Amino acid sequence: MSPNRLAGATSPYLLQHADNPVDWYPWGPEALERARREDKPILLSIGYAACHWCHVMAHESFEDPETAALMNRHFVCVKVDREERPDVDAIYMDAVQALTGHGGWPLTAFLTPEGKPFYAGTYYPKEDRHGLPAFRRVLEAIAEVWAERRSEAETQAERVTEAISRVGALRASGEPLSEEVAAAASRALREAFDPVWGGFGAAPKFPQPMTLELLLRRHLRGD
Template identity: 55%
Template sequence: MPNKSKPNRLIAEKSPYLLQHAHNPVDWYPWGEEAFEKAKHENKPVLVSIGYSTCHWCHVMAHESFEDEEVAKLLNEKFVSIKVDREERPDVDSIYMTICQMMTGQGGWPLNVFLTPDQKPFYAGTYFPKTSRFNRPGFVEVVKQISDTFANNREHVEDIAEKAANNLRIKAKSDAGDSLGEDMLRRTYQQLINSFDAAYGGFGSAPKFPIPHMLAFLLRYHQYSGEENAL
């Protein structure tokens, strides 16, 4: 259980989600220069963990890992940890959700992204159980492996980070280009059909997260094309 007598830096924040984590044993920082300056000064990787107050799996991971003294000790010794409310900082969430989707092919919350001290991402994922289960790597194992790789194979980390940053720049440039044509809309619709779970609903494999922009696209595509299956 979290130590209620020792609030962390989030206690001074206004966000209900951040305040939910204000008594975690993890030494959380809010998003800002202070955290990244500390990471540069101490030469540590950065964990950016993004969620929101009504997210079920965010609460599950908080209880399993962020309220856990073993996990907190690892994070406090080896990382600089930042908590972000996606409803307060949708700009930050959008960037790192794009990175997660590029790296893993899927997204959702909680969104956990590991960065170099100069804010370049090199590893990303969504929900991690504390120890490996559900065919998902455990957070303790992930944190230990990332810390070891950062310390002993920094060149590899920097190479991944530079490629991810470059891919993000390419995507941003592409997004700023011409408006979408009919062929692109059709291909996007087809990709959603291919990933839709007709038996149980949702897209992709479990654990599933409702992703509003997918549903908004399907509604607008139905209105645009008359395609009943989109609706």
């Protein structure tokens, strides 16, 4: 199999995907132009070389010929190294968090040909697992929505874009964090903690150093 368009990349992470059967594009005008020309949604995958779940998803899905064929048939597929393009990562991580309430990598987003996100998540397994749908089921569902209920996708894209624009316009307060806010955050984290497997929330989980620092500080205070 011939290498895809990532073979000319300088990013070690992108080069790891150069032999995938997926017709990957790097982020840039060429991918956006093809999406507009062929009237296809964009499948955006963002990760980095040291990301465990990025490698898992690559092995399960991006190296699988049947999954790759589904991706190539219905989407313009774009791969981004978050360490090379933190600006792109920041925008679409805001979208993932707006849509799901959490974030992480690999970041998986579906965009209109104009680059506006209408559905997003992180890691998707090859088969239904951990309460997550199989990646191929997600691909088929998104393709169906785009073909048969596109107005819903476009409306959602506008809502998400407006939401992340509002978040970007917010400015941090110069006031000290109130005890009420800190206590409420601690309660929410206690409720989200997984006492069996550790971490917060459902799988996939990611290290949250700022969260742990907050809890440690409150523990040292005796809270």
